[in-house]
Amino acid sequence: MTQSKCPVCGCKQFHVKNPDDEYDVYEIECRDGEVRFEAGLEDDECPPVGDDTETFCNACAWHDKLNKIK
Numbered sequence: 001m002t003q004s005k006c007p008v009c010g011c012k013q014f015h016v017k018n019p020d021d022e023y024d025v026y027e028i029e030c031r032d033g034e035v036r037f038e039a040g041l042e043d044d045e046c047p048p049v050g051d052d053t054e055t056f057c058n059a060c061a062w063h064d065k066l067n068k069i070k
């Protein structure tokens with residue numbers, strides 16, 4: 001299993017913003033190219049996340065499209 005890491009600081013936790021509300025963020029991890037949302041989030045609550053989704057590191061200021069860390 002490979003877990004995606006931030007290219008700057010190595011953190012494995014990221015978050016994405018709700019496209020309808022930028023103050024609403026969802027924690028994600030990315031394992032083997034598959035996005036895993038934070039525990040307890042129902043499928044229908046998850047925003048669509050694709051390769052072009054802007055993804056933010058939880059630990060530093062890095063952010064870029066999701067496919068940069070896949």
Ligand SMILES: [Zn+2]
Nearest residue numbers: 006009057060
């Ligand atoms: Zn980072």
